[in-house]
Each structure stands twice: as structure tokens, then as C-alpha cells.
Amino acid sequence: MTTWSIAELAAEFEVTLRTIRFYEDRGLLTPERRGTTRVYHPRDRVRLSLILRGKRLGFSLDEIARIVDMYDAEPGEEGQLVYLLDQITHRRQELEQRRRDIEDTLQDLAEVETRCHTDLKALRNGTA
The missing domain is CATH 1.20.5 (Single alpha-helices involved in coiled-coils or other helix-helix interfaces)
Structure with missing residues (x-):
């Protein structure tokens, strides 16, 4: 399974490490922890993409959280x-x-x- 580091995701999506950590603090991203290292899985990558798209479209973080959570729910x-x-x-x-x-x-x-x-x-x- 492909995984990413926080730096790789930040570079790919052109955001800061702080931005990704902020989304983690809000519970929008939940990377695996291996010691002090964050390991991001495809689910996290998709969620980050949805979060950033939601921000570009003007959704609030609460709205984004509801929509992103729907991504994980049963269709x-x-x-x-x-x-x-x-x-x-x-x-x-x-x-x-x-x-x-x-x-x-x-x-x-x-x-x-x-x-x-x-x-x-x-x-x-x-x-x-």
C-alpha cells in the first residue's frame, strides 16, 4: 500500500506542514503514527484533496468535515x-x-x- 509523509503531502498539495497538522487537530485527517512519524494512507490523501477543494469553493471547515465524513460513510x-x-x-x-x-x-x-x-x-x- 502506498503511503506518504507529511512533507510529501504538503509538497504535492502545495500547503504547509502547519496546514496539514491543523487539519489533523480538527480531526479531518488521522494519519497512522509510527513513533513520532506520521504516515498518511490513501484515505488521508483523498480527504486532504476534498478538504482543499472544499476550501477553494468557500465551504467552512464544519461543512467540509460533514461532507468529508460522508465520504467514509456507507453510500x-x-x-x-x-x-x-x-x-x-x-x-x-x-x-x-x-x-x-x-x-x-x-x-x-x-x-x-x-x-x-x-x-x-x-x-x-x-x-x-
Whole structure:
């Protein structure tokens, strides 16, 4: 079975050792201990990937913990699937709103930029 050290996981996922230890302290990762050495198994690697993806998507650590714990649970339990679907719907709505806000802001910036170019051209031509 493939295993990883904390340094290998940190390098692979481009996070600090402190970040991984923080997730351990929160109970999100549970590496095997061999003396003072942490040994991470494929389960830990998958969980770290899910945690980091959840963070990128804006989930809180509590939400991530619930979702990641579902990964280990028996598939098909109705309550878990309903919860996960609710979280997906909620997050999708938030992200869609952010996308609309970003698109609106980009359009506003483009309009201001066009006006600035027009005003600058007029100033340089002495027609302002």
C-alpha cells in the first residue's frame, strides 16, 4: 500500500506542514503514527484533496468535515445525500451570484476604461 509523509503531502498539495497538522487537530485527517512519524494512507490523501477543494469553493471547515465524513460513510444513506445535495445547491447559488457580480464589475470597468481612453485622447488632441 502506498503511503506518504507529511512533507510529501504538503509538497504535492502545495500547503504547509502547519496546514496539514491543523487539519489533523480538527480531526479531518488521522494519519497512522509510527513513533513520532506520521504516515498518511490513501484515505488521508483523498480527504486532504476534498478538504482543499472544499476550501477553494468557500465551504467552512464544519461543512467540509460533514461532507468529508460522508465520504467514509456507507453510500446511499438518504439523510446524508439530502444534506449534500442541499449544500451543493446552496454553494452553486452563491457561486452563480458571484459570477454575475464579477461579470457586472468587469462590464463597469470596461465602460470606465473606454471613457478614460476617450477623455485622454481628447485631452491630448486639445479638444477637451
